[in-house]
Amino acid sequence: MESYGRKRKGPEISLSIGKSLTPLTDLWSHMSLGDYSRQKKRSKEDEAKELVGSIRSVVEGNFTAPPGKVASMDPLCRGLKRKIGCIDRATQLGRKKKIAQEYDLGAKIGHGKFGCVVLCRSRATGEEFACKMLRKREELVHQEVEIMQHLSGHSGIVTLNAVYEDLESFYLVMELCHGGRLLDQMTKEGQYSEHRAANILRDLILVIKYCHDMGVVHRDIKPENILLTASGQMKLADFGLAVRVTNGQNLNGVVGSPAYVAPEVLAGNYSEKVDIWSAGVLLHALLVGFLPFQGGSLAAVFDAIKKGSLDFTSGLWDSVSQPAQDLVAHMLTRDVSARLTADEVLKHPWIVFYTEPTLEALTLKPVSGCHGRHGQQKLTATPPRVESKTSSYFLHNDSTLISLSDVSSSRLEEQDCRLIDALTTAISRVRISESKRSRLCGPAIPIKQECSSNMTVNSLCTAF
Numbered sequence: 229m230e231s232y233g234r235k236r237k238g239p240e241i242s243l244s245i246g247k248s249l250t251p252l253t254d255l256w257s258h259m260s261l262g263d264y265s266r267q268k269k270r271s272k273e274d275e276a277k278e279l280v281g282s283i284r285s286v287v288e289g290n291f292t293a294p295p296g297k298v299a300s301m302d303p304l305c306r307g308l309k310r311k312i313g314c315i316d317r318a319t320q321l322g323r324k325k326k327i328a329q330e331y332d333l334g335a336k337i338g339h340g341k342f343g344c345v346v347l348c349r350s351r352a353t354g355e356e357f358a359c360k361m362l363r364k365r366e367e368l369v370h371q372e373v374e375i376m377q378h379l380s381g382h383s384g385i386v387t388l389n390a391v392y393e394d395l396e397s398f399y400l401v402m403e404l405c406h407g408g409r410l411l412d413q414m415t416k417e418g419q420y421s422e423h424r425a426a427n428i429l430r431d432l433i434l435v436i437k438y439c440h441d442m443g444v445v446h447r448d449i450k451p452e453n454i455l456l457t458a459s460g461q462m463k464l465a466d467f468g469l470a471v472r473v474t475n476g477q478n479l480n481g482v483v484g485s486p487a488y489v490a491p492e493v494l495a496g497n498y499s500e501k502v503d504i505w506s507a508g509v510l511l512h513a514l515l516v517g518f519l520p521f522q523g524g525s526l527a528a529v530f531d532a533i534k535k536g537s538l539d540f541t542s543g544l545w546d547s548v549s550q551p552a553q554d555l556v557a558h559m560l561t562r563d564v565s566a567r568l569t570a571d572e573v574l575k576h577p578w579i580v581f582y583t584e585p586t587l588e589a590l591t592l593k594p595v596s597g598c599h600g601r602h603g604q605q606k607l608t609a610t611p612p613r614v615e616s617k618t619s620s621y622f623l624h625n626d627s628t629l630i631s632l633s634d635v636s637s638s639r640l641e642e643q644d645c646r647l648i649d650a651l652t653t654a655i656s657r658v659r660i661s662e663s664k665r666s667r668l669c670g671p672a673i674p675i676k677q678e679c680s681s682n683m684t685v686n687s688l689c690t691a692f
């Protein structure tokens with residue numbers, strides 16, 4: 229079995245921006261900021277958070293990850309054992325039995341920075357799972373386990389079935405995602421249609437919303453951490469950097485993956501909105517095949533994140549509709565209060581248009597004679613209804629905006645290409661107000677592209 233002896237990311241991560249950087253060549257593999265700063269002291273925020281969690285757990289009768297200092301003084305893994313006591317029966321059983329008694333471990337299917345993931349098969353049922361192995365001496369695994377367990381049950385999250393341990397390692401038995409990583413699919417397929425991008429984003433935002441509603445910030449949203457089932461369903465994975473937050477609690481541990489990290493993370497004071505930023509980076513990559521913030525070094529990437537502008541006037545965006553651009557801009561605004569929440573993203577007209585069930589049925593049938601990149605569609609049923617709330621979001625910001633739900637339903641009933649054109653035109657007139665716009669990424673100055681395409685495994689993995 230392959231050795232997997234690198235240090236595991238934990239909550240004890242901080243990063244001094246502007247200090248000497250790891251040579252770029254060393255960064256070309258999906259690194260999180262935590263990697264660059266593993267030697268640093270654990271952040272005060274995480275210590276405070278864990279203390280709060282610990283106190284709360286006593287009050288509420290739940291176990292959470294123990295405070296880091298206590299954990300480091302305790303015999304290894306005590307926190308996990310305590311945690312196991314409150315997770316499901318399968319996991320409790322796992323504590324007593326050895327994994328080899330119940331599963332046959334197979335070929336390696338993935339390798340993260342901190343562990344190896346292998347195929348495994350239940351001896352009892354023959355069912356296949358993925359088993360993530362983490363070395364005890366290098367791992368504070370309890371927080372990841374606790375959060376996975378806390379979130380378990382959502383169809384968009386990889387299910388943790390059981391946890392085992394031996395002297396050396398922990399074994400997390402998870403549902404197997406046969407479809408691989410979204411990153412690999414993106415690398416293969418390049419630019420996505422708006423319809424597909426919207427559906428991917430919606431699925432992701434639904435999971436992010438669930439995490440946020442459950443008091444969890446993922447902090448490492450990126451296509452490497454989005455796995456796909458055989459049927460193509462998305463599953464969010466890798467909660468190694470996730471944290472639990474109480475209402476309104478601000479975070480300050482500098483963690484994430486360089487190209488996906490929100491500017492306020494670099495500033496050291498942030499909230500769950502960092503996940504929306506990262507999802508915005510992903511949406512940008514889906515729509516145009518490039519990451520928005522790039523650079524030849526880690527410092528340059530951070531500089532772009534902190535100061536760079538999105539340039540929707542570049543040819544890159546010619547074939548992308550204005551509503552899609554609008555959503556990207558509202559997810560990648562540095563003004564955190566102006567950045568959309570998960571709920572607001574889900575209600576954005578572009579998302580509603582492409583993902584509303586009746587629309588999906590309407591938009592699947594290609595028809596010749598319609599123009600526009602995504603206009604090769606025919607409306608064959610009742611016109612789409614876009615929730616008035618969505619429209620009012622825009623009306624609220626600019627009185628000149630139109631309501632999408634007012635886009636002449638009678639015209640839509642004509643069921644020909646002119647209708648989809650009319651709707652497209654109407655959507656393209658949706659604008660944000662000047663006041664809101666001024667809070668976005670500033671004037672459209674092109675972001676320097678370091679290479680002709682960054683849709684490669686290397687560049688997307690490294691998130692540069």
Ligand SMILES: Nc1ncnc2c1ncn2[C@@H]1O[C@H](COP(=O)(O)OP(=O)(O)OP(=O)(O)O)[C@@H](O)[C@H]1O
Nearest residue numbers: 338339340341342343345358402403404405466468
């Ligand atoms: N449930 C799963 N089903 C299939 N493959 C998986 C599963 N979980 C993980 N993998 C594979 O293993 C890889 C590493 O897993 P994971 O990201 O959880 O580990 P990590 O050590 O936390 O990695 P990272 O470096 O991304 O932080 C994934 O990119 C994926 O290819």
